Amino acid sequence: MKRYLVVNFKAYESAFGEKALGIAREASRLSSRLSKTRIILAPPILVATKISQVYNDVYLQHVDPVSLGSYTGFIPVEALKIEGVRGSIVNHSEHKIKLRDLNTIILKARELDLEILACADTPEEAAAVAALEPTLIAIEPPELIGTGIPVSKAKPEVITRGLEAVRIIREIPVLAGAGISSGDDARRALELGASGVLVASMVMKAKNPGEALRELTEALESF
Amino acid sequence: MKRYLVVNFKAYESAFGEKALGIAREASRLSSRLSKTRIILAPPILVATKISQVYNDVYLQHVDPVSLGSYTGFIPVEALKIEGVRGSIVNHSEHKIKLRDLNTIILKARELDLEILACADTPEEAAAVAALEPTLIAIEPPELIGTGIPVSKAKPEVITRGLEAVRIIREIPVLAGAGISSGDDARRALELGASGVLVASMVMKAKNPGEALRELTEALESF
Amino acid sequence: MKRYLVVNFKAYESAFGEKALGIAREASRLSSRLSKTRIILAPPILVATKISQVYNDVYLQHVDPVSLGSYTGFIPVEALKIEGVRGSIVNHSEHKIKLRDLNTIILKARELDLEILACADTPEEAAAVAALEPTLIAIEPPELIGTGIPVSKAKPEVITRGLEAVRIIREIPVLAGAGISSGDDARRALELGASGVLVASMVMKAKNPGEALRELTEALESF
Amino acid sequence: MKRYLVVNFKAYESAFGEKALGIAREASRLSSRLSKTRIILAPPILVATKISQVYNDVYLQHVDPVSLGSYTGFIPVEALKIEGVRGSIVNHSEHKIKLRDLNTIILKARELDLEILACADTPEEAAAVAALEPTLIAIEPPELIGTGIPVSKAKPEVITRGLEAVRIIREIPVLAGAGISSGDDARRALELGASGVLVASMVMKAKNPGEALRELTEALESF
Numbered sequence: 066m067k068r069y070l071v072v073n074f075k076a077y078e079s080a081f082g083e084k085a086l087g088i089a090r091e092a093s094r095l096s097s098r099l100s101k102t103r104i105i106l107a108p109p110i111l112v113a114t115k116i117s118q119v120y121n122d123v124y125l126q127h128v129d130p131v132s133l134g135s136y137t138g139f140i141p142v143e144a145l146k147i148e149g150v151r152g153s154i155v156n157h158s159e160h161k162i163k164l165r166d167l168n169t170i171i172l173k174a175r176e177l178d179l180e181i182l183a184c185a186d187t188p189e190e191a192a193a194v195a196a197l198e199p200t201l202i203a204i205e206p207p208e209l210i211g212t213g214i215p216v217s218k219a220k221p222e223v224i225t226r227g228l229e230a231v232r233i234i235r236e237i238p239v240l241a242g243a244g245i246s247s248g249d250d251a252r253r254a255l256e257l258g259a260s261g262v263l264v265a266s267m268v269m270k271a272k273n274p275g276e277a278l279r280e281l282t283e284a285l286e287s288f
Numbered sequence: 289m290k291r292y293l294v295v296n297f298k299a300y301e302s303a304f305g306e307k308a309l310g311i312a313r314e315a316s317r318l319s320s321r322l323s324k325t326r327i328i329l330a331p332p333i334l335v336a337t338k339i340s341q342v343y344n345d346v347y348l349q350h351v352d353p354v355s356l357g358s359y360t361g362f363i364p365v366e367a368l369k370i371e372g373v374r375g376s377i378v379n380h381s382e383h384k385i386k387l388r389d390l391n392t393i394i395l396k397a398r399e400l401d402l403e404i405l406a407c408a409d410t411p412e413e414a415a416a417v418a419a420l421e422p423t424l425i426a427i428e429p430p431e432l433i434g435t436g437i438p439v440s441k442a443k444p445e446v447i448t449r450g451l452e453a454v455r456i457i458r459e460i461p462v463l464a465g466a467g468i469s470s471g472d473d474a475r476r477a478l479e480l481g482a483s484g485v486l487v488a489s490m491v492m493k494a495k496n497p498g499e500a501l502r503e504l505t506e507a508l509e510s511f
Numbered sequence: 512m513k514r515y516l517v518v519n520f521k522a523y524e525s526a527f528g529e530k531a532l533g534i535a536r537e538a539s540r541l542s543s544r545l546s547k548t549r550i551i552l553a554p555p556i557l558v559a560t561k562i563s564q565v566y567n568d569v570y571l572q573h574v575d576p577v578s579l580g581s582y583t584g585f586i587p588v589e590a591l592k593i594e595g596v597r598g599s600i601v602n603h604s605e606h607k608i609k610l611r612d613l614n615t616i617i618l619k620a621r622e623l624d625l626e627i628l629a630c631a632d633t634p635e636e637a638a639a640v641a642a643l644e645p646t647l648i649a650i651e652p653p654e655l656i657g658t659g660i661p662v663s664k665a666k667p668e669v670i671t672r673g674l675e676a677v678r679i680i681r682e683i684p685v686l687a688g689a690g691i692s693s694g695d696d697a698r699r700a701l702e703l704g705a706s707g708v709l710v711a712s713m714v715m716k717a718k719n720p721g722e723a724l725r726e727l728t729e730a731l732e733s734f
Numbered sequence: 735m736k737r738y739l740v741v742n743f744k745a746y747e748s749a750f751g752e753k754a755l756g757i758a759r760e761a762s763r764l765s766s767r768l769s770k771t772r773i774i775l776a777p778p779i780l781v782a783t784k785i786s787q788v789y790n791d792v793y794l795q796h797v798d799p800v801s802l803g804s805y806t807g808f809i810p811v812e813a814l815k816i817e818g819v820r821g822s823i824v825n826h827s828e829h830k831i832k833l834r835d836l837n838t839i840i841l842k843a844r845e846l847d848l849e850i851l852a853c854a855d856t857p858e859e860a861a862a863v864a865a866l867e868p869t870l871i872a873i874e875p876p877e878l879i880g881t882g883i884p885v886s887k888a889k890p891e892v893i894t895r896g897l898e899a900v901r902i903i904r905e906i907p908v909l910a911g912a913g914i915s916s917g918d919d920a921r922r923a924l925e926l927g928a929s930g931v932l933v934a935s936m937v938m939k940a941k942n943p944g945e946a947l948r949e950l951t952e953a954l955e956s957f
Contacts, residue, residue: 076805081816110779111794111809111817125780127807135880135935136745137826138796140780147750148780156387160807164379164387168413189420190391196415196457211804234419234457265804299582304593333556334571334586334594348557350584358657358711359522360605361573363557370527371557382583434581488581602833610825610833614859636837638865642903643858680865680903 068102068285069201069240069261070251071182072278073126073154077269080109088268089119091275095282096122102261102285104278105182107154110140114148121149124182127160128153130169142173152180152200158207164193171197182240184263188223192230195237202231202239203263209243211266215250216243217257224257248284255288291324291508292424292463292484293474294405295501296349296377297331300492308335311491312342314498318505319345325484325508327501328405330377333363337371344372347405350383351376353392365396375403375423381430387416394420405463407486411446415453418460425454425462426486432466434489438473439466440480447480471507478511514547514731515647515686515707516697517628518724519572519600520554523715531558534714535565537721541728542566548707548731550724551628553600556586560594567595570628573606574599576615588619598626598646604653610639617643628686630709634669638676641683648677648685649709655689657712661696662689663703670703694730701734737771737954738870738909738930739920740851741947742795742823746938749778757937758788760944764951765789771930771954773947774851776823779809783817790818793851796829797822799838811842821849821869827876833862840866851909853932857892861899864906871900871908872932878912880935884919885912886926893926917953924957 072092074080079088085108092104107124108116117123129139145153155170156162162170167183174181175198183199185191191204204227209216216223224241231239241254242263251262264281271277295315297303302311308331315327330347331339340346352362368376378393379385385393390406397404398421406422408414414427427450432439439446447464454462464477465486474485487504494500518538520526525534531554538550553570554562563569575585591599601616602608608616613629620627621644629645631637637650650673655662662669670687677685687700688709697708710727717723741761743749748757754777761773776793777785786792798808814822824839825831831839836852843850844867852868854860860873873896878885885892893910900908910923911932920931933950940946 073806076800076802076808076810076813078802081802081813109809109813110807111782111813111819113780115783125807131745133745133747133750135828137742137823137828138779138794139745139829140778141745144745144750144778144780150780154806157806159805161386161388163384164390164413164416165384165409167387168410168416172412186388187391189395190387192419193387193391193416196419196453197412230419234415296583299577299579299585299587299590301579304579304590332586332590333584334559334590334596336557338560348584354522356522356524356527358605360519360600360603361556361571362522362606363555364522367522367527367555367557373557377583380583382581383585607832607834609830610836610859610862611830611855613833614856614862618858632834633837635841635866636833638903639833639837639862642861642865642899676865680861 066260067238068255069105069238070102070281070285071105071107071203071240071261071263072268073263073265074106074108074269075265076109079269079274081112085112085116086119088274089116091278093120095278099282099286102282104282113150117149123150125150125153126157127155128170130166142170142177142179145179146177152182154182154184156194157184158186158205158210168197171199185227188226188230191227191239192234195231195234198235199237202237203242204239205242205263212244213246214244215246216241217245217250217253219244221257224254224259228258248280251281251284252288255285261285289483290326290461291478292326292328292461293504293508294328294330294426294463294484294486295491296486296488297329297492298488299332302492302497303332304335308339309342311497312339314501316343318501322505322509325505327505336373340372346373348373348376349380350378351393353389365393365400365402368402369400375405377405377407379417380407381409381428381433391420394422408450411449411453414450414462415457418454418457421458422460425460426465427462428465428486435467436469437467438469439464440468440473440476442467444480447477447482451481471503474504474507475511478508484508512706513549513684514701515549515551515684516727516731517551517553517649517686517707517709518714519709519711520552520715521711522555525715525720526555527558531562532565534720535562537724539566541724545728545732548728550728559596563595569596571596571599572603573601574616576612588616588623588625591625592623598628600628600630602640603630604632604651604656614643617645631673634673634676637673637685638680641677641680644681645683648683649688650685651688651709658690659692660690661692662687663691663696663699665690667703670700670705674704694726697727697730698734701731707731735929736907737924738774738907739771739950739954740774740776740872740909740930740932741937742932742934743775743777743938744934745778748938748943750781754781754785755788757943758785760947762789764947768951768955771951773951782819786818792819794819794822795826796824797839799835811839811846811848814848815846821851823851823853825863826853827855827874827879837866840868854896857896857899860896860908861903864900864903867904868906871906872911873908874911874932881913882915883913884915885910886914886919886922888913890926893923893928897927917949920950920953921957924954930954
């Protein structure tokens, strides 16, 4: 089974400028040594094409349900294809979208052979998301995001119930997120049945982001 | 099997004032003679309590994912309970909402024993909605709404595919909507497997709305 | 100079059912004895027509930038006219709207001879709102709303700077809001140059809402 | 008086990939020969940093009212500073925002010495926008956008009334937009008192975008 480490850069200071490029370089170095784990970086849209020159497995943090055309300040799904971006996170707890738009984005992405990681706050939302058939699903209880209290230890039942709710509908890899702060938290998520983790602050706010990436990938590889 | 006739008053001129009350009185008269069909009226929020003094099976057209408290210009789910409103339409094609909010509203309504009719544009959206377990689902291809071209004749496959997609997830009555303009269109929806119809302009823009209600209920009763 | 007491019922428990009607009856009794002060009640949309049967000076808490027609779950400005509602609050700190929509609503209301109380968080926003020429403006620093810390005492400069910013653009009565908890707070607002106050919790969460209304109107009348 | 040519790339096919870079190179070549006219390019956020490597006067098409921090899929105003982007269009007719957010964005940008071009559909909206003191204002009647019917000829009164409404509040350069399809349309806008034009399809959908840029800058320079 493939394992996933998705790093949401959010809009932290380290998500821009030289620091962001440094994280991408580190991911690039690490990635070549991994056999089971895929690292996906999700930088801010503004720097995504710069990051993808350094590391080739990049998602946006959001994409819009529009096509190429007369739209101002929106990112059409097709633009990812043209610019060499692999896919996008959507419906993150900090950027919730309409069910209709989620459906539109997933359909468009599938046609264009792009990937969508759709987030869900709860097992119920995860089930609804699964019905739309995204590439990946991440379950993140919003009350734990950014707290350092790992979902895999504080609310393991959200992961297990979420996995079950998704599996009834179809087979889609499910990542766990919120509060993941150590390799051990990531390993615990895999033990519960998750296919990987979605992290942000553990890497982006680390003194040494490369070290944090290493700790996480080691945990995922060695499981 | 129960049949449903849901009348969305929208914000047509006839949805307010004396005309709206006249439609409610007509529904009240008709309703007492029906054995299988339940008529649900969905007037604008502004007149919902007035309508429910005349006819007791009333839904709102939208409700907000909030509780009683410090909210301005939003309708908490609890308010329906206090004011004697049975439930609400949500996620109508003209009022799409976030997946998270849809989930919150359905959970709150279930706790309070209120009903939710969740709308979907497509079979995929209907499946996602079904995962959240609302009371009723309505499938309405937005391109047919208000056209007078009935979904049950122009796009029967949207209904049948929608029914199938919902059934895989769970048993929830599915209504068909968009362009329903005659009793025959309603009957055709039942033949395809729907549990009823969601109509608006056929009743609200009719010269004789009572006549339109009669035609629809006769078709639903006699199937 | 006219004085205004606007009571935003919000979605507090007391904003619905018998309690809301009781507050409206109290306002009705008080109102007949006032010579300078106009009491405007802003109940939730769901109960506005019921409240207006008891008290005839009612605003909605929000209205939508649409006309009569095919809209689901939105309240057209025209509906206020048909249903005997005098106007609406818009752009409240808990229900911020797009500048375009604010403009549309104010223009429509003016044509229909309806009133709009447009809210602003800051003096800058108040100036922008004034440019659109609503009937009334209310300035409420969001950080004080519901705290019981009165804007007129804690942040008097927001009121005075707001008044000044509005006056440069045009003459529109400006109300002060946020944290108003006593007649004295209301009087202080008038001393600063405001034409009245916008209150919510002081009345809606009072053990005796009638008593709170009396205290406020006495302060406004006697200034 | 300075003149402005702002090119909104929108999300046209030519706004991405090699075509977008070609337009930026053309702007760079032209720009060095201009004495009075400033060309600002507004590419999609996804390619803005790539474009700014080729041409140094770049705006985003939208920016969010947030700071650096825990935000997913939003662009903080500070990010423009870090990434060498000069400013942003906001409140475009295709991307309308809340008045509160407009105010927040303009205040943040001013602190950071970044520029904001705020759009308005109507003279009234332009006046409201002026009260918030953006760097530039553009007036674009939405019904003419993308039509090829130039605002400066079809609705000159929108420009003149807009200019007047803005001037009463403060001195801010006002651009005209919507339907500008020739150098002559641009010149006509200057004759009416505008400080420049905001264009999109004339350049982005041109067989020869460089030619379109030349025609526009010649008209602006020679006035």
